[in-house]
Amino acid sequence: MADTAAQTEGGAGQNRPQDLHYCEGLARLRLGDGFFRPQSRPSRDLGVLLARCRPQPLEVLDLMAGCGIRGLRYGLEAGASAVWVNDADGDRLPLMQANLAPLAAAGCAVRTTALTAQKLLAACLLQERRFGVVDLDAFGCPTPLVAAALEALQFGGVLYLASTDGRSPTGHDRAAAVRSLGAAARAHPASWELALRLQIGVVARAAWALGQGVRPLFSFSEGRTFRVALELQRRAEPQQERLLGLLAHCHGCGEQFSQGLWRLRQWPACGCGAQAPPLAISGPLWLGPLQHAPTLEAMAERAAEAPPGAVAPASLRLLRRLQADPGLPERCWPMAELGRRLGGGPPATEALLAALRAEGFTALRSGLMDGQFRCNAPWPRVLELAAALNR
Ligand SMILES: C[S@@+](CC[C@H](N)C(=O)[O-])C[C@H]1O[C@@H](n2cnc3c(N)ncnc32)[C@H](O)[C@@H]1O
Structure with missing residues (x-):
């Protein structure tokens, strides 16, 4: 990685050296001066490993691609036969196209566009285009795009979703949580997990409304971005809707309770007795598992087969941590x-x-x-x- 552009901070890169290449996995590309975070590498590594586990031929849609690094890596490292790489910022298109040029030699068909994700997904719906993986690495909250992104998936396809809205799902902006997630979000000691469960709840409700189901494959956060990968099921598994519910926390004694929406009851008494403060109740949110062990195991196998350096040590550590904790019990x-x-x-x-x-x-x-x-x-x-x- 001798010619990797030296960067310690992410974000827009007006001062980034333009002549240097950045290397990540098998990709070697220029970053330009738009948004890029080298620190998000574990999310890209896990996306590539997940894509490598999906059935071939694999077509990937990268809706908010930035410099195109994800599309390039899906083509070079996950064996995607086609990638559609899009970013609404038309100024990034020439850079993205140049970065994706090596995919021709790898036998991966490339399409690049500078559309809003909304327009692109509407076009996919009209053309009945469906993908094995839809990567939606959003700025802010991706809720407005979730239903359309699910419609762009094959059955069994994967939606890899990111949200950088850390305030509303962690209880710091309750009004915004109601607006953007259709849910109550209260301060909770496991705030990142709460945010992930709220996000999965949004996707599950959208999938159910389409007559389908979802299975979370992995979920994680470093506190800034909340990432979930979900498989779209042709039909929801029996009683999947029982996994949507509420999580209550007593700020007085620390007790937590959960219950499914399908059969709401009174909350049990916590240890505060007669002086109990009102419970802080969050949801509706996903009460089910956050990780899917067979998928993580398959990803770990792919990581073990990968060339040295293709998967960062931090990504391997993350994978091991997720493997060790399915995300249940939810308290x-x-x-x-x-x-x-x-x-x-x-x-x-x-x-x-x-x-x-x-x-x-x-x-x-x-x-x-x-x-x-x-x-x-x-x-x-x-x-x-x-x-x-x-x-
Ligand atoms: C988080 S960055 C993407 C980073 C990139 N996926 C990576 O791994 O380096 C989000 C990108 O979404 C683009 N964007 C923002 N709103 C969009 C929209 N509505 N449709 C498509 N792209 C959008 C921005 O131009 C920005 O490049």
Whole structure:
């Protein structure tokens, strides 16, 4: 990577050296002066690995392509037979076309456009064009495009969705969450996970409205961008709608509850007793698994076969973290919160998880947020076990 443009910060690159190439995976390209974040490499690596696991021949639609790096990598590394690479910014088109030129030699058909994603997806609908992977690496919240993006997928195809709207789904802008997600989003200790569950909930509802179903394949965030990859199912699996529900958190005692929308009931009493503050309730959101183990395993196999350096070490670490945590149970707490509530700090995480498992509960580290754990034990029991370990 000797000629990789030196960049530590992402974003628009007016001061970026124009003559240098940036290298990532098997791709070597120029970045131009538009938006690009080298730090987002794990998301691109995981997208390529996922695409490599999809049935061939594979056609990919990259709706918000920037310099075209994803399309180039899908063609060079995932064996895509065709990529349609689009960005609404027409000034980026010549750069994108130059960057994608190596795909001709790789036998990958390329189409480039400078349309808004809205117009492109409307055209796909009219022409009944469907893809195996639709990559929607959006600025802001992608909700307005979700239904049209699903319509551009083959059955069994994958929507790889990003949202950079971190405020509304993490409870920092409740009015915007209602508007953009059709959901309540309240401050929650596992805020990134809440954002991912709200995002999946939006996609699931859109798929169900089309008579189809979804399966989350992987979900992750670094706190700035929220990424989910979902497989479109011809029909929703039986009782899939039971996975849409509400997550409640008591800011008084720390207890969490969840329940499906299909059979709403009163919430149980938390440990605050008569003085209980109102529960902070978020949703509707996805209460099901966030990761699909067979898909992650297949991706890890592809990563092991890849040429040295094609998958970044950070991407491999992310993959391993996601493999170790399916995203269930959905109740998730920071160890630090436990420490605060006990006074004197939290116990060792592994010791607490072992104590919970010894009582028959499911308990594991969160793969999504460092220093968090998930379990299905009543919160008072978690506190008791943690306090006993601290003695
Ligand atoms: C997050 S950047 C894409 C980064 C790129 N996928 C990567 O991995 O480097 C989002 C891109 O979407 C483009 N964009 C914004 N709104 C759009 C729209 N409505 N339709 C198509 N492209 C759009 C912007 O010009 C920008 O290049």
